[in-house]
Every structure is written in structure tokens, then in C-alpha cells.
Amino acid sequence: MGRKLLLDKAHIENIRLYDVYRQHGGYRSVEKALKSMSPDQVTEEVKKSGLRGRGGAGFPTGMKWSFLAKPEGIPRYLVVNADESEPGTFKDRYLMESIPHLLIEGMITASFALGSRTSFIYIRGEYAWIVDILEQAIAEAKHNGWLGKNILGSGFDCEIYVQRGAGAYICGEETALLESLEGKRGNPRIKPPFPAVKGLWDCPTVVNNVETISAVVPIINEGGEEYAKIGMGKSTGTKLISACGNIRKPGVYEIDMTISVEDFIYSDEYCGGIANGKKLKACIPGGSSVPILPANLLLKTAKGETRLMNYESLSDGGFATGSMMGSGGFIVLDDSQCVVKHTYTLARFYRHESCGQCSPCREGTGWMEKILLNLENGKGKMSDIDLLWDIQRKIEGNTICPLGDAAAWPVAAAIRHFRDEFEWHVTNPEDAVRRNYGIGHYADPVHVPVG
Amino acid sequence: MAEDKKLFKVTIDNITIDVEPGTTILHAARQIGGDVTPPAMCYYSKLKGSGGKCRTCLVEVAAGSTADPRPMPKLVASCRTNVMDGMVVKNITSDRVLDARAGVVEFLLLNHPLDCPICDQAGECHLQDLSYEHGEEGTRFEFKKRTFEKEDIGPYIQLHMTRCILCYRCTYVADQLTDERVHGILDRGDHAEISTYISRAIDNDFSGNMIDVCPVGALTDKTFRFKNRVWFTKPVEAHRDCDKCCGKVTLWQRGDEVLRVTARKDEWGEVKSYEGKTGWICNTCRFDKKQVSDWVIEGPANVNRHSVISQGHYVGVQQPKETMPEVMGGRTPKLLMDIHEVSGVNRVDISALPGPATSKTFTKNEQ
Ligand SMILES: Cc1cc2nc3c(=O)[nH]c(=O)nc-3n(C[C@H](O)[C@H](O)[C@H](O)COP(=O)(O)O)c2cc1C
Numbered sequence: 001m002g003r004k005l006l007l008d009k010a011h012i013e014n015i016r017l018y019d020v021y022r023q024h025g026g027y028r029s030v031e032k033a034l035k036s037m038s039p040d041q042v043t044e045e046v047k048k049s050g051l052r053g054r055g056g057a058g059f060p061t062g063m064k065w066s067f068l069a070k071p072e073g074i075p076r077y078l079v080v081n082a083d084e085s086e087p088g089t090f091k092d093r094y095l096m097e098s099i100p101h102l103l104i105e106g107m108i109t110a111s112f113a114l115g116s117r118t119s120f121i122y123i124r125g126e127y128a129w130i131v132d133i134l135e136q137a138i139a140e141a142k143h144n145g146w147l148g149k150n151i152l153g154s155g156f157d158c159e160i161y162v163q164r165g166a167g168a169y170i171c172g173e174e175t176a177l178l179e180s181l182e183g184k185r186g187n188p189r190i191k192p193p194f195p196a197v198k199g200l201w202d203c204p205t206v207v208n209n210v211e212t213i214s215a216v217v218p219i220i221n222e223g224g225e226e227y228a229k230i231g232m233g234k235s236t237g238t239k240l241i242s243a244c245g246n247i248r249k250p251g252v253y254e255i256d257m258t259i260s261v262e263d264f265i266y267s268d269e270y271c272g273g274i275a276n277g278k279k280l281k282a283c284i285p286g287g288s289s290v291p292i293l294p295a296n297l298l299l300k301t302a303k304g305e306t307r308l309m310n311y312e313s314l315s316d317g318g319f320a321t322g323s324m325m326g327s328g329g330f331i332v333l334d335d336s337q338c339v340v341k342h343t344y345t346l347a348r349f350y351r352h353e354s355c356g357q358c359s360p361c362r363e364g365t366g367w368m369e370k371i372l373l374n375l376e377n378g379k380g381k382m383s384d385i386d387l388l389w390d391i392q393r394k395i396e397g398n399t400i401c402p403l404g405d406a407a408a409w410p411v412a413a414a415i416r417h418f419r420d421e422f423e424w425h426v427t428n429p430e431d432a433v434r435r436n437y438g439i440g441h442y443a444d445p446v447h448v449p450v451g
Numbered sequence: 452m453a454e455d456k457k458l459f460k461v462t463i464d465n466i467t468i469d470v471e472p473g474t475t476i477l478h479a480a481r482q483i484g485g486d487v488t489p490p491a492m493c494y495y496s497k498l499k500g501s502g503g504k505c506r507t508c509l510v511e512v513a514a515g516s517t518a519d520p521r522p523m524p525k526l527v528a529s530c531r532t533n534v535m536d537g538m539v540v541k542n543i544t545s546d547r548v549l550d551a552r553a554g555v556v557e558f559l560l561l562n563h564p565l566d567c568p569i570c571d572q573a574g575e576c577h578l579q580d581l582s583y584e585h586g587e588e589g590t591r592f593e594f595k596k597r598t599f600e601k602e603d604i605g606p607y608i609q610l611h612m613t614r615c616i617l618c619y620r621c622t623y624v625a626d627q628l629t630d631e632r633v634h635g636i637l638d639r640g641d642h643a644e645i646s647t648y649i650s651r652a653i654d655n656d657f658s659g660n661m662i663d664v665c666p667v668g669a670l671t672d673k674t675f676r677f678k679n680r681v682w683f684t685k686p687v688e689a690h691r692d693c694d695k696c697c698g699k700v701t702l703w704q705r706g707d708e709v710l711r712v713t714a715r716k717d718e719w720g721e722v723k724s725y726e727g728k729t730g731w732i733c734n735t736c737r738f739d740k741k742q743v744s745d746w747v748i749e750g751p752a753n754v755n756r757h758s759v760i761s762q763g764h765y766v767g768v769q770q771p772k773e774t775m776p777e778v779m780g781g782r783t784p785k786l787l788m789d790i791h792e793v794s795g796v797n798r799v800d801i802s803a804l805p806g807p808a809t810s811k812t813f814t815k816n817e818q
Pocket residue numbers: 052053054055056057058059061064081082083084085086169170171172173174175207208209210212213401402403406
């Protein structure tokens with residue numbers, strides 16, 4: 001059984017409450033950091049840990065922290081990104097609901113490292129009840145002297161505030177989040193400048209995911225080097241995976257990143273195999289934005305190696321034959337699912353969530369949705385498939401923020417790996433409307449040529 | 452001796468110039484002029500924060516700087532990217548740029564109504580120019596376009612949202628020029644719209660400048676609507692003493708009748724600056740002063756290159772700068788179709804006419 005660092009205590013009854021959390025060793029990292037370490041030492045430990053951002057991009061957290069500009073007399077901010085709106089991703093929700101003090105503890109330690117005296121949690125508006133849970137945890141922490149003025153006599157002051165979003169996926173993009181937090185329309189900013197230089201109210205700011213900040217707690221408690229021993233390569237520590245779709249046991253799992261994709265799907269400890277005796281057809285391993293992979297490429301890389309649940313292995317082969325770790329939203333499709341319909345659903349989502357600032361994303365997402373709906377309904381043409389390819393190609397890389405890419409990639413990957421299913425929809429329009437799936441032969445892993 | 456300011460050397464499409472540090476690629480290209488200047492649909496140098504949105508100005512950075520000559524992986528928005536010393540930029544010499552730009556033009560036209568024959572902006576529409584210069588023929592879009600109801604925002608301005616390309620320029624005008632902002636963007640994505648706060652009128656001395664910054668016919672002057680085609684009017688520079696604004700305008704006349712008043716525009720289609728101050732004009736000058744006697748006439752306006760009016764009108768037409776030979780290293784460029792060869796319009800020597808051209812001028816000369 002893999003080691004757990006974040007959710008190891010999540011099952012303890014009432015761990016949501018301060019007293020129970022504290023009895024089980026909570027807030028030790030704050031004591032250690034504030035009493036025996038300098039802010040730079042905390043950052044150094046995070047660097048040593050090899051922790052990578054858990055929000056999707058996988059950027060090394062220690063490096064991000066050390067990029068934070070520190071001009072005299074200007075406040076700095078830590079903002080926790082709890083907007084979690086990516087379809088398939090629900091790990092932060094579980095963490096905040098079950099063990100909220102872990103996030104608060106990580107935030108205090110991180111705020112100390114970054115010199116942020118006012119830190120924010122920007123939370124997805126739909127998570128309304130979690131706001132209450134977090135605010136209670138903050139009040140308890142403050143009541144017990146972990147927040148407020150001169151924490152533990154260290155001279156460090158810190159307050160944490162929770163801000164609710166209003167239901168826009170785009171506000172998870174860090175600069176849109178900052179705009180929204182400032183009370184403006186949540187449009188992503190044009191970068192540079194990056195938040196590390198000009199973030200919240202033009203002050204240097206670090207934006208990190210909920211899970212990233214929570215991981216700071218075990219890193220400080222056990223030391224960065226110890227943390228780095230878990231996992232392999234550049235995928236250190238543990239990762240939360242929210243698994244959903246046609247599996248027997250959907251849920252949030254903490255894995256160490258050495259386990260194979262096959263074990264993750266089929267072992268009883270995790271997903272428990274494909275539900276209802278069906279076969280695995282395809283999977284989106286890292287949240288809706290990352291490329292979908294057919295079963296054969298999911299379980300083994302193009303080189304024939306076993307694919308593992310970590311950053312390097314999931315992206316092995318690039319976009320031609322690989323995918324991405326992303327935010328850990330693991331969506332499994334069995335052989336009764338239709339990739340065209342699935343792709344249409346995603347396209348509809350991105351069309352609806354585009355902020356509309358830049359023309360390729362604003363117009364391209366709507367266009368792709370319309371074409372995909374036609375194809376799904378058996379009204380498509382063969383040329384539509386090439387047209388879709390051309391549209392996604394013209395969006396990708398040409399937009400202000402990565403939402404444009406996130407809208408383009410799923411369409412590209414679906415056509416790349418399931419082109420015959422798109423063609424089947426054109427050649428069998430009646431069947432395409434009548435039944436919900438296209439063709440299922442991907443279920444049997446076939447030989448993949450190297451390249 | 453005055454201190455030597457270090458200038459940055461930047462090469463755009465094989466033409467090298469020195470510019471001040473802090474100059475954007477777009478401004479550097481504008482200093483060169485001609486075809487190497489990327490088109491800009493959302494950027495407006497006089498509006499803080501504008502740019503970066505439409506993506507028509509994307510260029511390829513083939514070398515970041517002398518210090519770090521690596522190319523930038525993605526195309527960048529030239530209006531919002533500063534030059535570095537030794538930077539090498541490819542605009543029209545990059546196939547990637549031309550391909551992406553054609554894509555952007557297609558995207559911009561996707562939901563644009565193409566009702567040019569009944570649109571007041573026709574003839575001075577930047578989207579028309581853009582499509583002509585950078586677009587592809589035909590459309591691959593086979594769906595219904597998004598439409599909106601026309602909306603009056605105040606007594607003088609009509610919003611025809613269906614034509615809007617969401618460049619955000621007018622919202623920056625509302626934000627930066629008018630005291631009370633009641634106008635902005637509602638909703639998001641392709642269903643986003645420019646609007647006022649629950650149909651409130653925009654009632655402000657400088658609101659009319661929104662019309663001048665709008666690159667398309669989404670915001671139009673209600674006092675001019677359908678009065679005439681812009682290419683049948685004669686632009687004349689004039690001024691008056693105004694206590695609210697600079698009072699320097701262009702009158703668009705037909706005979707002695709003043710059909711429309713606008714701010715003066717430079718060759719990039721932007722409102723001109725005088726002594727460092729942008730020449731925005733007030734609503735009194737724009738909407739109320741419609742008599743020639745209200746104005747001191749200076750003479751025929753320099754017609755900017757964005758206008759069909761420059762196709763052979765009056766004196767003072769600015770010839771576009773010819774950069775092609777330099778860009779192509781002496782080779783001759785492939786010519787596009789020359790519209791003048793197929794249309795009869797220019798067989799009429801307009802400059803020889805005693806007064807402004809009218810539609811009759813052309814029918815009379817029909818062969
Ligand atoms: C459209 C879009 C949505 C995003 N949504 C989230 C989100 O809900 N939660 C999150 O942590 N990061 C999200 N991100 C990534 C953030 O921009 C940012 O990279 C991240 O919060 C950085 O934290 P990390 O370094 O800890 O991963 C999103 C990015 C994009 C482009």
C-alpha cells in the first residue's frame with residue numbers, strides 16, 4: 001500500500017475540528033517553521049522536496065516561491081486556488097471538506113515563507129458549504145493563536161480570508177482569479193508581468209493550488225529530502241487523484257507516483273476495475289483539458305513500457321502518443337461510451353466557459369461545439385473532421401491564456417486516436433443517433449508501432 | 452554632452468532599426484511602416500490597457516535578444532510585447548504568422564454579419580481592410596451567426612452589437628475618458644456583449660469618442676446614420692475654440708453641408724495627438740456643431756490609409772510606404788489582384804471634379 005501524507009488522517013472522526021486535528025499532530029509544521037527556521041529555509045525545504053504544482057501545470061513550487069519579488073515596503077500575497085472547476089477534478093473539495101486544517105496549516109507555513117501577512121483562499125462559488133468549513137477552521141486557528149498578530153511570539157502576523165467565486169471556470173486561471181479577487185470581471189491578464197512581480201493589487205503574489213499548499217505540511221514536518229524519497233524522478237511525494245467514470249470505485253485516492261496506470265485502474269485498493277463487466281476503451285488521465293488516450297496507449301507507452309501514474313510517464317510520447325498528469329482528474333470510459341459525444345460535451349463546456357477576450361478562443365470554441373454536435377447527431381460530413389482539426393490548430397498557442405489550448409487539446413486528441421469513430425458517425429448517421437457508442441475495438445490493446 | 456541613451460536594435464522582416472527601450476514590437480514596426488506593420492484591431496495606443504485580445508498582430512520572435520537568442524516558442528502579440536536588444540521578428544516573412552493571422556481573420560468574421568452594404572462603417576471599417584489584406588476567400592462556417600437587438604445607448608450613439616468584435620476599446624474609453632462608467636461587457640465567451648448598465652443612457656461629454664475608436668460599425672453616430680456613404684463625403688480639417696476639448700476635428704462634408712464631425716485620425720486609424728495630448732473631442736463639437744459657420748476651415752484632410760477615400764480623392768493622400776523590396780531582399784513580390792483593374796471606379800478622375808463625387812459621377816461615365 002502506498003504511503004499517504006495528506007489523507008492519512010482524513011478518516012479520523014471529527015478531524016475537521018481543531019482539537020482532534022491538533023491531538024493528531026496538527027500545526028507542528030507551523031511550530032517548527034516559525035520557531036526554528038527562517039522564511040528562506042522553509043522555501044529551501046520546499047525546493048529540496050521537488051514538489052510540483054498540483055493545479056495542473058506541474059511547475060516546481062520551490063522555484064515559484066523563489067521567483068517572488070520582494071521589494072521593500074510593498075506587501076506580498078499568497079493566494080490559494082480552490083476554484084477547482086475542471087471537469088473530472090474534485091480532489092481539493094475532498095481535502096478541504098475532510099481535513100480543512102491541513103490547508104490552513106500549510107497556508108500559515110507558506111505565508112511565513114513568502115512574507116504574506118494577508119493570504120486568501122479563492123474558492124469555487126458552488127462549494128458554498130466548504131466556505132463555512134474553512135471559515136470555522138480559520139476561526140479555530142485564530143482562537144488558538146495560529147493566526148493574527150505575532151504568531152507564537154515570532155513577530156510574524158498573518159490573516160486568512162476566504163473569497164467565493166461566482167461560478168466561472170476561467171477564474172481558476174491564476175490571473176483571472178486575481179482580477180476576480182480584486183472585484184473585477186474575471187478576464188485573464190496578459191502576461192508578462194507575471195503574478196510573482198505584479199499580482200494581486202499589483203503586488204508580488206504567489207498563486208498555488210490547495211493540494212500544493214497542503215503538501216507543505218508534510219514537507220516541513222519530515223524535511224524536503226525525506227519527501228523527495230517518495231515517488232520517482234521528478235514526480236516526488238504523493239498525488240491526489242480523483243477517479244471517476246465507468247469504474248467500480250470512483251473517489252479520491254492518494255497515490256505515490258510509482259504505481260502503474262493498470263494497477264490504479266484494476267486493483268481493488270483503487271478504482272477496482274471497469275464497472276459492469278465492461279472493457280476499458282479510453283481514459284483522460286489528468287482532467288478534461290488533457291489529451292484522451294485509447295486503452296492501448298494508456299496502459300503502455302508507444303515504446304511498450306508500462307505507463308506509470310506520474311508526470312513523466314503520463315506525458316511520455318508527447319501529444320502524439322501520450323497525455324498529461326494535469327490536475328489529477330482521472331476519467332475512465334468503457335466500451336459503451338462514444339468518444340464523439342464525449343468530445344462534444346467537453347467542447348460545449350469550453351465554449352460556455354471561454355471568457356471571450358481573445359478571438360480564437362471566443363469564436364473557435366463555439367464553432368467546434370457546433371460541428372461536433374452535427375457529427376454526434378449524424379449530420380456531419382467527412383470534411384468536418386479535417387475542419388475541426390484545422391480550427392483546434394488555429395486556436396492552440398494563439399490565445400491569451402491556456403483555456404484556448406485546453407479547449408483545443410481534447411478535440412485534437414480525440415481525432416488523433418479515434419478518427420475512425422468520427423468517420424463512423426458520418427458513414428452511419430442513423431446508428432450514430434440510435435446508439436450511444438461508436439466502435440469499441442480500442443478496448444483490446446493492440447500493438448502500437450514505436451514512433 | 453547629453454547622456455547617450457542606449458537604443459535597442461530590432462530586426463523586423465529583415466529591416467533593422469534602433470528604438471527606445473520599452474517600445475513594443477508593434478510600435479517598432481510602425482516606425483518602419485509599410486507592410487511589415489502587423490494589423491491591430493484591439494490595440495489603441497491612446498487607451499491604457501488595450502491590446503492583446505484580437506490576436507491579429509501576432510508575430511514570430513525568431514531570436515529573443517542578443518543576450519538570449521533563443522526563439523520564442525509561441526507567436527506573441529506584438530502590441531503587448533516589448534522589443535529586446537538584438538531581437539529578430541518575423542511578420543510577413545513567417546508562414547506561421549500568415550497562417551495564424553488568416554485564422555484570426557476567419558474567427559473574427561465568423562459571427563460578423565457581413566452586412567457591409569447597409570453598414571455606416573463601410574469604407575472606413577478596419578475589419579473590411581483586415582479581411583481584404585489578410586483573410587482567405589470564402590467561409591467555412593455553416594451555422595447561424597449570433598445576433599442581438601440594436602440598442603440606443605444615449606441620444607447620439609447606437610450600438611449594433613451583432614457587428615461587435617469585442618475589442619474592448621470602447622470600454623476603455625468609457626473607463627478612461629468619461630467620469631461615470633455605466634458601460635462594459637456582460638456575460639462571457641461568444642455570448643458576451645457590450646452594454647450599458649440596464650439600458651442606461653451614456654450621457655457624458657466625451658462618450659462620442661467610443662464611435663471613433665470602434666474598428667467596426669458596432670458603435671455609430673446616430674446623427675450621421677444612413678445620411679451618406681463615407682466615400683461620397685469630403686473630409687475637411689477644421690477647428691473651433693472649445694472650452695471642453697481641443698476643438699480640432701475633421702468635418703465630413705457634402706457640398707456645404709456638414710454631415711458628420713469626427714476627431715482627426717492618424718495613419719493607424721487612431722485619434723491624433725497634439726503636444727502629447729490625445730485629440731479626443733467633446734460631444735458638443737461632434738454632435739451639435741453641424742454648420743460650416745461653426746468652424747474655422749483649415750483645408751482638405753490627409754486621408755488615412757484605412758479609408759477607401761484614399762483611393763483617388765483630393766489632395767494630400769498619404770502614399771503607403773513601400774517596404775516590399777527591402778523585405779524581399781530585392782525580389783519582386785507576388786501581386787494580388789488589383790481591384791482597380793476590375794472596377795470602373797477609378798476610371799473617373801475624381802480629383803478633376805469641381806465638387807464632391809456622387810453616385811451620378813460614376814453612372815454618367817459608365818462605358
Ligand atoms: C482555464 C484554467 C483553469 C484553471 N483552474 C484551476 C483550478 O481550478 N485550480 C487550480 O489550482 N489551478 C487551476 N488552473 C491553474 C492555475 O492557473 C495555476 O497554474 C495554479 O493555480 C498554480 O498552482 P500550482 O503551481 O500549485 O499548481 C487553471 C488554469 C487555467 C488555464
